Amino acid sequence: MSRFYATTPIYYVNGKPHIGHAYCTTVADAAARFHRLLGEQTYFCTGTDEHGQKVQEAAEKRGIPPQQHVDELAEAFRGLLPKLHITPEQFIRTTEPRHKAVVARALQQLWDNDLIEKRSFAGWYSTAAERFWTEKDLVDGKCPDTGQEVVWLEEANYFFLMSRFQQPLIDAIESGKMRILPANRANEVLGFLREPLLDLCISRPKSRLSWGIELPFDSEYVTYVWFDALLNYVTAIGGFGAEADNAATLGEGAAPASGDKGTFETWWPHVCHFLGKDILTTHAVYWPTMLMALGLEPPRQYCVTGWWLMDNTKMSKSLGNVVDPLSLKDTYGPEVLRWFLLREMAVGQDANFSEAGLVKRNNTDLANDLGNLVQRTTALVHKHFDSQVPTLPEDRDPSPLLTSAIHLASYLCGEDTPFELTRSAQQVWPVEKTVDELKLHVTLADIMTLVQRLNQVLASDQPFKTVKTDKDAAAVTVYHALEGIRIAANLLWPAIPHTAEAILERVGWTRGVLPLADINWGDLPEGSAVPKGAGLFPRYKLDAPKDAAKPAPKPAKKAKQKGLPEITIDNAIGYDDFAKLDLRVGVVKVAEPVRKSDKLLRMEVDVGELGLRQVLAGVAKHLTPEQLVGTRIQVLTNLAPRKLMGLWSQGMMMLAETDDGRLVPMRPDGDAPAGSKIA
Numbered sequence: 072m073s074r075f076y077a078t079t080p081i082y083y084v085n086g087k088p089h090i091g092h093a094y095c096t097t098v099a100d101a102a103a104r105f106h107r108l109l110g111e112q113t114y115f116c117t118g119t120d121e122h123g124q125k126v127q128e129a130a131e132k133r134g135i136p137p138q139q140h141v142d143e144l145a146e147a148f149r150g151l152l153p154k155l156h157i158t159p160e161q162f163i164r165t166t167e168p169r170h171k172a173v174v175a176r177a178l179q180q181l182w183d184n185d186l187i188e189k190r191s192f193a194g195w196y197s198t199a200a201e202r203f204w205t206e207k208d209l210v211d212g213k214c215p216d217t218g219q220e221v222v223w224l225e226e227a228n229y230f231f232l233m234s235r236f237q238q239p240l241i242d243a244i245e246s247g248k249m250r251i252l253p254a255n256r257a258n259e260v261l262g263f264l265r266e267p268l269l270d271l272c273i274s275r276p277k278s279r280l281s282w283g284i285e286l287p288f289d290s291e292y293v294t295y296v297w298f299d300a301l302l303n304y305v306t307a308i309g310g311f312g313a314e315a316d317n318a319a320t321l322g323e324g325a326a327p328a329s330g331d332k333g334t335f336e337t338w339w340p341h342v343c344h345f346l347g348k349d350i351l352t353t354h355a356v357y358w359p360t361m362l363m364a365l366g367l368e369p370p371r372q373y374c375v376t377g378w379w380l381m382d383n384t385k386m387s388k389s390l391g392n393v394v395d396p397l398s399l400k401d402t403y404g405p406e407v408l409r410w411f412l413l414r415e416m417a418v419g420q421d422a423n424f425s426e427a428g429l430v431k432r433n434n435t436d437l438a439n440d441l442g443n444l445v446q447r448t449t450a451l452v453h454k455h456f457d458s459q460v461p462t463l464p465e466d467r468d469p470s471p472l473l474t475s476a477i478h479l480a481s482y483l484c485g486e487d488t489p490f491e492l493t494r495s496a497q498q499v500w501p502v503e504k505t506v507d508e509l510k511l512h513v514t515l516a517d518i519m520t521l522v523q524r525l526n527q528v529l530a531s532d533q534p535f536k537t538v539k540t541d542k543d544a545a546a547v548t549v550y551h552a553l554e555g556i557r558i559a560a561n562l563l564w565p566a567i568p569h570t571a572e573a574i575l576e577r578v579g580w581t582r583g584v585l586p587l588a589d590i591n592w593g594d595l596p597e598g599s600a601v602p603k604g605a606g607l608f609p610r611y612k613l614d615a616p617k618d619a620a621k622p623a624p625k626p627a628k629k630a631k632q633k634g635l636p637e638i639t640i641d642n643a644i645g646y647d648d649f650a651k652l653d654l655r656v657g658v659v660k661v662a663e664p665v666r667k668s669d670k671l672l673r674m675e676v677d678v679g680e681l682g683l684r685q686v687l688a689g690v691a692k693h694l695t696p697e698q699l700v701g702t703r704i705q706v707l708t709n710l711a712p713r714k715l716m717g718l719w720s721q722g723m724m725m726l727a728e729t730d731d732g733r734l735v736p737m738r739p740d741g742d743a744p745a746g747s748k749i750a
């Protein structure tokens with residue numbers, strides 16, 4: 072049987088859970104549920120990372136012992152899960168004895184195999200990043216990752232001989248054995264591996280940090296927190312001798328390697344790590360090399376997620392600009408929050424978080440599209456069909472539009488159907504394909520095309536009218552609309568599990584959520600009772616004061632013309648706004664990498680009458696300087712200048728960002744000279 076083992080990062084307990092944590096865990100939860108729909112056995116783990124300097128300092132700040140601190144905060148993280156309808160099989164904490172034992176066994180094995188060495192070492196240490204940097208790594212004398220102060224430290228430490236595994240790691244990524252999604256993140260890791268890989272300092276002297284797992288071969292040291300934390304993924308499924316401890320801790324039968332839950336060997340080949348882009352190196356470089364050194368396979372798959380931003384800054388505990396996900400759940404309910412997190416953010420990319428955005432997603436997708444469909448269809452059943460699923464009359468075919476909805480549903484479920492992609496305004500894929508590629512935002516958008524198609528069917532078949540003149544025709548539409556809703560709800564279950572279950576009941580379906588292979592159009596029993604219920608999704612309006620700082624949303628603009636599909640443009644801007652942009656043709660005179668940045672290129676661009684502009688663009692992973700010098704690009708010249716890596720950027724290069732994360736320059740066609748206005 073095929074399996075899927077989903078993990079989230081285990082979260083630092085140096086602050087309360089925030090939207091970033093809620094997001095990563097929700098994506099993993101939804102992915103695990105989608106894999107269940109694909110008929111796979113799934114195991115999903117999350118937990119807390121409880122050792123290390125950050126946690127020790129957080130406890131000191133509160134003036135309480137670290138154990139008390141971590142016990143309290145672990146409960147805050149664990150307690151958040153049911154409130155977001157997240158259902159992991161296991162919650163693991165790194166201070167549990169079963170995990171400490173795994174870490175000690177792993178360290179001992181590496182030590183016995185001469186893969187750990189003691190060396191004296193000096194470097195700039197950043198407490199915030201919990202690591203050493205070399206002089207040339209520093210930016211303005213500060214930690215390049217966190218921008219915080221660093222201190223010079225000289226000490227003897229233990230090193231894991233990570234450098235030995237550089238080539239096997241490159242091979243694992245290049246061969247696809249380690250699958251890193253989205254693909255641009257794999258390139259990022261390979262880019263990092265172009266430089267020689269150093270050995271990894273995996274100890275901290277107790278004189279400096281006492282809150283950690285003691286090295287089994289030197290009681291003067293504790294283990295570096297990342298070495299400890301990453302091993303949780305193995306502990307959770309019984310690796311490194313954790314089977315018996317797991318069974319004792321979690322209860323017989325609850326953990327892999329006990330009862331019928333499989334073993335470490337059966338789960339490990341199917342692991343998929345969900346993680347934020349900021350912890351890619353630790354997961355895709357340190358972790359697989361640790362596993363290789365321990366004689367285990369590197370992780371099979373990674374899903375690297377982007378950041379939720381607020382005013383273009385990452386929301387995080389240390390920045391203090393954190394939106395409490397619980398407060399939004401209390402206002403709008405967990406299902407709306409889940410929907411927003413999963414549908415709004417393209418997996419892997421950053422997105423801006425706003426309450427207004429959440430309200431909009433609720434109102435358009437859930438209240439208008441899904442809620443209305445259920446409400447209108449079941450209202451017809453109550454009014455005209457005795458609150459029962461109508462019986463399908465013989466010899467009455469569904470309308471062509473309805474037939475296309477039936478085909479679309481089968482196509483989403485993976486069947487060969489005559490459904491033509493061109494019938495759809497957007498390209499739609501079978502659920503299995505986009506789930507496999509971990510593009511869950513696309514999966515959900517595709518499922519919503521079924522909901523939208525069913526709404527179009529109601530608008531075009533007009534059963535509320537035909538029911539008075541041709542009840543059989545209305546019965547055909549209503550039966551199939553109920554069936555379409557049943558299948559859409561089944562497919563949406565991974566994102567909005569409680570609502571999906573409620574919708575299934577609402578259309579008279581009593582067999583619960585089914586795997587895709589068991590979904591057949593026409594299985595909804597005729598005559599089953601359709602219960603009455605309240606509206607599923609209330610519409611919300613944001614109170615003015617909450618949004619006072621933001622510009623008032625522009626009224627939606629509709630463009631109606633016979634023969635053209637009607638479109639609605641939210642937040643439409645007027646021509647005057649557009650005219651404020653000074654876009655010009657530019658000719659790149661110079662292009663070169665920016666020191667200490669693997670993303671930025673510095674260009675000097677001739678923009679005609681505006682002179683020569685220095686433009687910084689985050690394209691180093693997509694374009695070489697040679698591909699730019701001498702070519703023509705489009706530049707936005709009146710964007711307020713910004714300083715990046717100590718250099719001013721005096722314009723913005725226009726790029727297309729493709730779904731698979733590539734950046735493609737927008738090149739002016741024809742021979743318009745440098746400085747020509749683009750309008």
Ligand code: ME8
Nearest residue numbers: 080081082083091120300301346347377378379386
């Ligand atoms: O890194 N948007 O824990 P952590 C999206 N303990 N994701 C965000 C975010 C945001 N604004 N802010 C944080 C650790 N995250 C380690 C992991 S695993 C063996 C050890 C995500 O609590 C971030 O990207 O600092 C990361 O994936 C996760 O929260 C954990 O953050």
